[in-house]
Amino acid sequence: MRYYIIAGEASGDLHGSNLMKALYKEDPAADIRFWGGDLMQNVGGTLVKHYRELAFMGFAEVAMNLKTILNNIKFCKADIEKFNPDVIIFIDYPGFNMRIAKWAKQKGIKTHYYIAPQIWAWKENRIKAVKSDFDKLFVILPFEKDFFEVKHNFPVEFVGHPLIDAIHNRPKTGETAFRKENNLDQRPIIAILPGSRKQEISKMLSVMLSIVSDFPDYQFVIAGAPSQEYHFYEQFLNTKNVKFVSNKTYDLLSIATAALVTSGTATLETALFKVPEVVCYKGSWASYQIAKRIITLKYISLVNLIMDEEVVTELIQDKFNPKNLKKELTKLLDDNYRKNLLEKYEALELKLGGIGASEKTAKLILNDLR
DSSP: OEEEEEEOSHHHHHHHHHHHHHHHHHOTTOEEEEEEOHHHHHHSSEEEEEGGGTOOOSHHHHHHTHHHHHHHHHHHHHHHHHHOOSEEEEESOHHHHHHHHHHHHHTTOEEEEESOOOTTTSOGGGHHHHHHHOSEEEEOSHHHHHIIIIITOOOOEEOOOHHHHHHHHSOOOOHHHHHHHTTOOSSOEEEEEOOSSHHHHHHHHHHHHTTGGGOTTSEEEEEEOTTSOHHHHGGGTTSTTEEEEESOHHHHHTTEEEEEEESSHHHHHHHHTTOOEEEEEOOOHHHHHHHHHHOOOSOSSHHHHHHTSOOSEEEEGGGOSHHHHHHHHHHHTSHHHHHHHHHHHHHHHHHTTOSOHHHHHHHHHHHHHO
């Protein structure tokens, strides 16, 4: 079978790589062409465009780069036509993917969406496009099945969350080796996950580092994103007691005592590693004002959304400041607070359905094609 996969972000690259492994296992002769990143490229297939070329964040930046985005859409359509796949597998990245899906459906190409667009958060009117443009929808959050099937009468497959697979199957580095390799001392570690895009890192990291001197008994370690070069982080590394590791987030979380995390997939990853965390987010004033008016969710972190309660503290926009950050990190280091939080994390993992999301999805895709 010929598969065309489109993933436009770091998280999509991770989940795409595991799905590709499962597809090759189910279909050893698979011919895969994809938009993604290094992780997908390491599995095999042919990389068309790297997600580094596609990452535009916020309403203002999308508007400024509209010509580039439209050119990418045009190029993608031409590349798909030339490849003539049996199926296109879309992974998240809805702004781009839903445009391609509409066109592909009209061309008679099968369209499968893995990690469905979060229309339950905003733009719920997109349900019409989802129903008309996708043959199969694979959802990874337990409440999404009810949202699509009960509320909108659209059958979907709940496959479980692929992050559980990614964490379970990762190559493991021992703590001693990891500390030695990255020149870390024996103090307990506070992990800093400032995001993957330059704009969010620039807004988040300075505030996160502002409280380092208040916790001299802990070592702060920045998790560098695979999409960014080391030299971009150098401007932030003049603070004492701060170390940096690149593309080793899982190794870091596996030994961290607590974490300061920019809102996104990383909040769920941190919880699955059973690391107490503070969720942080600050966007541009304009983007925040727009988002506040169109997103009606009670929470921004996946942990709280899945549990439908405030399990982890969220510091958003003006609340994300050094005073509040210091206060919340101090809480995370208290034994009783940690115990209660870790119990919630256990319940969270049970809700997500266990391992096997990638394998389940690959089998469902193959069954449909056959």
